[in-house]
Structures are given as structure tokens and as C-alpha cells.
Amino acid sequence: GIVPAGRGWSVKAPSQSVTAQINRAGRTSVSLGGAASVSLEAVSLSAGSTRVALSATSSALTRGRLIQGLGAVQSLEQVTKAGLEQQFVIAHAPIGAAKTLMLALSSSERWRAVRGGSAIQVLGSDLLYAGLHTADGTGRVLPSHFIVAKSGPQIVIDSHGATYPITIDPTWASSSAPTATLVSSAGQAGTDFGYSVAISADDTPALVGAY
Numbered sequence: 001g002i003v004p005a006g007r008g009w010s011v012k013a014p015s016q017s018v019t020a021q022i023n024r025a026g027r028t029s030v031s032l033g034g035a036a037s038v039s040l041e042a043v044s045l046s047a048g049s050t051r052v053a054l055s056a057t058s059s060a061l062t063r064g065r066l067i068q069g070l071g072a073v074q075s076l077e078q079v080t081k082a083g084l085e086q087q088f089v090i091a092h093a094p095i096g097a098a099k100t101l102m103l104a105l106s107s108s109e110r111w112r113a114v115r116g117g118s119a120i121q122v123l124g125s126d127l128l129y130a131g132l133h134t135a136d137g138t139g140r141v142l143p144s145h146f147i148v149a150k151s152g153p154q155i156v157i158d159s160h161g162a163t164y165p166i167t168i169d170p171t172w173a174s175s176s177a178p179t180a181t182l183v184s185s186a187g188q189a190g191t192d193f194g195y196s197v198a199i200s201a202d203d204t205p206a207l208v209g210a211y
Contacts, residue, residue, distance in 0.1 A: 001064050001079050002022075002061060002064055002065070002066050002077065002078065002079060003061075004061065005021070007023065007024060008021055008022050008023040008024055009021070009022045009061060009066055011077070011079060011084055012079070013079045013080075013083045013084045013172070013173075015081050015082075015083070016032075016082070016083040016084075016172070016173045016174045017032055017033045017174055018030060018031070018032055018083050018084055018127075018172050018173065018174065019031050019034075020037075020084055020172065021037070022066060022077065024056060024059055025041070025055070025056050026041055026042065026054070026055070026056040026068050026070055026075060027039055027040070027041040028040055028041070028077070028084075028086065028172075030084065030127065030172050032125065032126060032127040032174055033174075035125065035127075038107070038109050038122050038125070038127055039107060039108065039109070040105050040106070040107050040129065040152075040153070041105065041106045041107075042054050042070055042073060042075065042088060042103060042104070042105055042106075043104050043105065043106045043152075044103075044104045045072050045073055045090065045094055045101065045102070045103055045104075046094065046101070046102040046104065047093060047094040047095045047098035047099075047100065047101050047102075047159075048095060048098065048100075050094045050095045051094075052071065052072045052094050053071070054070040054071050054072065054073055055070060055071060056068050056069065056070055057069045057070070057071060064078055064079065065077070065078040066078070072090065072091075072092070072094065073088050073089065073090055073103070074088070074089040074091070075087070075088055075089075076089065080171070082131065082171050082173055083171045083172045083173035083174070084171065084172040084173075085169065085170075085171045085172075086169075086170060086171070086172070087167055087168065087169045088103060088155075088167070088168040088169075089165050089166070089167050089168075090164065090165060090166040090167075090168070091164060091165045092164055092165075093159070093164065098159050099158070099159060099160040100156065100157065100158060100159060100160075101156075101157040101159045101166070102154055102155070102156050102157070103154065103155040103157070103168060104149075104151065104152065104154050105152050105153045105154065105155070106151070106152050107152045107153060109122050109123075110122070110123045111123065111148045111152075111153050112148060113145075113146045113147060113148055114128075114130075115130065116145075117132075117145030117146050117147070118130065118131065118132045118145065118146070119131065119132065119146065119170075120146045120148060120153050121175060126174050126175045126176045127172070127174065127175075128172070128173050128174065128175050129146075129153070129170050129171075129172055130170060130171060130173055130175075131169070131170060131171045131173070132144055132145065132146060132155065132168070132169070132170045133168075133169045133170075134155075134157050134166065134167065134168045134169065135166070135167055135169075136159075136162040136163045136164065136165075136166050136167075137162075137163040137164055137165050137166070138163045140162070140163070142157055142158055142159060142162055142166065143157070143158040144156060144157040144158065144168065155168055155170075
């Protein structure tokens with residue numbers, strides 16, 4: 001869970017071997033299995049040429065959920081079975097009828113986009129910021145994906161026609177933790193399903209062999 005610690009909060013998500021420290025400035029520093037920590041902080045929200053800087057203005061820990069006001073965006077973090085979930089809630093568009101939003105994240109680590117843009121991964125680590133899911137106030141799923149720029153990772157959202165608030169929902173997790181079980185559609189024993197397995201470079205499709 002999330003508990004107060006010093007000038008911030010300490011986090012343990014044992015199902016994914018994830019621990020973290022969150023400071024009052026809104027920066028989350030995450031460690032996987034005791035390895036060196038990796039940090040991310042939401043720093044701006046953009047729509048077209050309009051850019052709004054983000055900084056922490058309030059913090060409250062309520063029933064295991066840490067809520068931090070960042071100005072135009074609210075951050076909500078909680079521990080789930082999937083890992084350390086971090087929601088970003090955008091109450092209003094930075095400009096009227098914004099067709100595309102971009103949430104910029106600051107990090108000194110090197111990242112790569114994986115899983116078709118639904119996740120980013122620290123180079124040389126199993127640590128993922130993954131499961132990206134974005135929806136508007138009516139529950140309509142909005143297309144969104146990660147990109148990695150020189151300044152750090154960014155989340156790009158197609159907000160055309162969206163009803164606010166918009167909720168962006170990635171989770172800190174381990175790529176080595178099982179997330180699904182594959183079974184043979186034939187449902188027959190003795191087919192040696194899983195005899196050979198190949199996974200694409202971006203970790204999205206998998207080819208499982210049998211004979």
C-alpha cells in the first residue's frame with residue numbers, strides 16, 4: 001500500500017515486486033526488486049501550441065489512494081494487483097475543442113516504447129509503465145499511446161469530441177510478471193502446445209507452436 005514516509009510517501013506493490021517513493025513535488029521514483037530507482041514526473045499538458053506547466057499544489061492520502069493536484073491535471077496513485085496504478089485526470093481542455101492532448105513526463109532515464117505504444121520500458125530493465133488506457137467522462141475509450149522524445153516520455157491522446165474529464169491510466173509493473181495464460185483453442189491434450197514460442201520486437205503479438 002501507500003503510507004506516509006518522511007517528506008512524502010512510501011509504496012509497496014508486492015505482486016509486481018515494485019516499491020516506490022513519491023515526493024510532495026509529484027515525482028514518483030520506482031524500484032523493481034530492489035534495483036536502482038527510476039523516476040517520472042508529469043511536467044506539462046499541451047494542446048496545439050498551448051502548453052500548461054504542471055506542479056504540485058496539494059496532496060492528500062485517503063483510503064490508500066494518494067491524490068496530488070498538479071494544476072490542470074490531478075494525479076491519483078494506488079496499489080492494485082497489477083502494480084502501482086497512476087491515473088491522470090484532466091478536468092478541462094487547455095484550449096477549446098482540443099483535438100490532441102500531450103502529457104509530458106520528465107525523466108533522466110532512457111526509455112523505449114513497447115507493446116504497440118501502450119507501454120514504455122526502461123532500457124536494460126524489466127520495469128514497465130504500462131497498460132495505458134484513456135477514457136472520457138462518458139466512459140468512451142480514447143486512442144492514446146506513448147512516444148519517447150529527447151526530453152522524456154510523452155502520452156499522446158486523441159481528444160477529438162471528448163467529454164471531460166479525461167482519465168489517463170497507466171500502471172508501474174514488471175515485464176517478467178505473468179499477465180495472461182495462453183491455452184490451445186483445440187482444447188486437446190498431447191498437442192505439445194507451447195513447444196516453440198516467438199514474440200515480436202515490441203512485445204505485442206506472440207506466435208505459439210504445436211504439433
